[in-house]
Amino acid sequence: QSALTQPASVSGSPGQSITISCTGTSSDVGGYNYVSWYQQHPGKAPKLMIYDVNSRPSGISNRFSGSKSGNTASLSISGLQAEDEADYYCSSFTSSNTVVFGGGTKLTVL
């Protein structure tokens, strides 16, 4: 049950695009199309942004998109806005019928 690997921080200017990676193993990210992404603002509960690798819940902007290649999943955000500044976490279903999260990535909008 090792955590998925995410970069500690990423940054971008308003209007730009960024990508956050999430690397696991064949027992989690690579083995299932069950990767999800969460946004968390300080002091708030996490919010689901992407599920099943690339599906968006109702109400989530199409500026957010997800993808996966092998054992690495990615979250892309286009047209960065100030309110996108937050922590982002990936998670994956695992072969043990459990869940593993990434360590989190702090997104700074410059």
Add this chain to the structure above:
Amino acid sequence: EVQLVESGGGLVQPGGSLRLSCAASGFTFGIYWMSWVRQAPGKGLEWVANIKEDGSEKYYVDSVKGRFTISRDNTKNSLYLQMNSLRAEDTAVYYCARARPGLYFDYWGQGTLVTVSS
């Protein structure tokens, strides 16, 4: 409107016990897997436990196996986490979350803080 409201957090001494509750409303509680996820101060999210719709299957992160027990009462629309033999490293905000197929979490509570300290 889906709502998840946690309660039961607080300060407890190492080795002590605490029972967290999560009151669910706005959806048919008994047809969803449910989970607990925690977040230590200044740290990332950590999945803790899952329970199947009818309570027949339960899964735990290795660090809490044998110490924590997840349960539910579908007649009361409630989820529970019994935490025994608490350690300092269990200090965290504990979130209740509704799980969907593939174990992603579409709704979260506001969290309840558990502090383990002497």
